[in-house]
Amino acid sequence: MILRHRLDVFRSATTLILICLASQAPACNPIAQAQQATSKAKARRVIQAASGFYFEVDACVRCYRCRPCPLTAGWQRKVMRLLSADGIESFPGESSGSESATEAFGTVRVLKKFATPKAYNTMLYVGPFASENAASAIIPQLCSALDEVGVMENSCEDMVTKREGNTFYTRGSFDVSGLRVLPRPAAN
Numbered sequence: 001m002i003l004r005h006r007l008d009v010f011r012s013a014t015t016l017i018l019i020c021l022a023s024q025a026p027a028c029n030p031i032a033q034a035q036q037a038t039s040k041a042k043a044r045r046v047i048q049a050a051s052g053f054y055f056e057v058d059a060c061v062r063c064y065r066c067r068p069c070p071l072t073a074g075w076q077r078k079v080m081r082l083l084s085a086d087g088i089e090s091f092p093g094e095s096s097g098s099e100s101a102t103e104a105f106g107t108v109r110v111l112k113k114f115a116t117p118k119a120y121n122t123m124l125y126v127g128p129f130a131s132e133n134a135a136s137a138i139i140p141q142l143c144s145a146l147d148e149v150g151v152m153e154n155s156c157e158d159m160v161t162k163r164e165g166n167t168f169y170t171r172g173s174f175d176v177s178g179l180r181v182l183p184r185p186a187a188n
Contacts, residue, residue: 151172
């Protein structure tokens with residue numbers, strides 16, 4: 001009787017170990033647990049962007065209302081890849097403390113960089129640029145990248161000449177705004 005009980009316990013323990021090894025369940029595998037914790041920490045990691053001039057690119061909220069939208073999930077990665085090929089830095093993120101502006105680049109307090117886009121509507125930021133002129137100089141490359149990923153129904157010249165405040169004129173799949181991140185105050 002005791003021998004049979006020990007044999008049943010041994011079989012149960014062996015079965016449990018095999019199931020854990022086969023499924024690589026984090027509760028059973030400390031290595032998988034550590035890797036999962038590390039990847040979650042990387043996904044949550046947020047870095048503040050450097051001061052400078054940026055373009056904020058967003059999927060147009062009217063896109064689905066007006067017509068079938070050509071943008072698909074992952075549009076940010078496609079634009080980042082195209083801009084990177086031209087040597088232009090870009091990243092997914094979000095801004096906070098933005099103020100409406102009459103000038104081309106509105107002021108924003110904080111611009112957070114994400115490691116990867118969190119969702120379809122995660123903003124894409126292009127920059128930083130040292131000056132407003134340096135930022136404006138890359139508009140043709142930005143237009144080209146946006147037109148390759150989505151639809152740009154107007155010319156790049158219209159983006160600047162028809163801008164309203166810090167919103168650059170676009171018709172199509174994207175809304176583009178100009179932002180300026182101010183330097184952080186020095187710590188005392």
